[in-house]
């Protein structure tokens with residue numbers, strides 16, 4: 434399963450929530466790179482696409498956990514579990530977001 438989005442539709446460091454099948458994915462453009470992680474915080478039920486991006490981190494607005502967008506790993510508690518990370522392919526302006534391992 435995959436979905437596509439245009440790089441030119443993404444603002445730098447402004448998260449966008451997209452649907453991939455039944456999952457919601459938080460997509461973030463940082464300059465010319467794009468990262469995609471699960472949209473729901475691994476700590477509780479908060480949408481990460483409503484959080485702020487700094488460096489390569491996204492901060493959950495609810496309790497302040499931070500995740501590394503490049504890996505999905507937790508950088509700052511209270512979250513302890515990493516985020517699912519999605520694969521991103523870029524072909525010109527077209528960004529394809531896919532389930533990992535496909």
Ligand code: FES
Pocket residue numbers: 474475476477478479493494495496497498511512
């Ligand atoms: S819900 Fe994200 S840090 Fe608590």
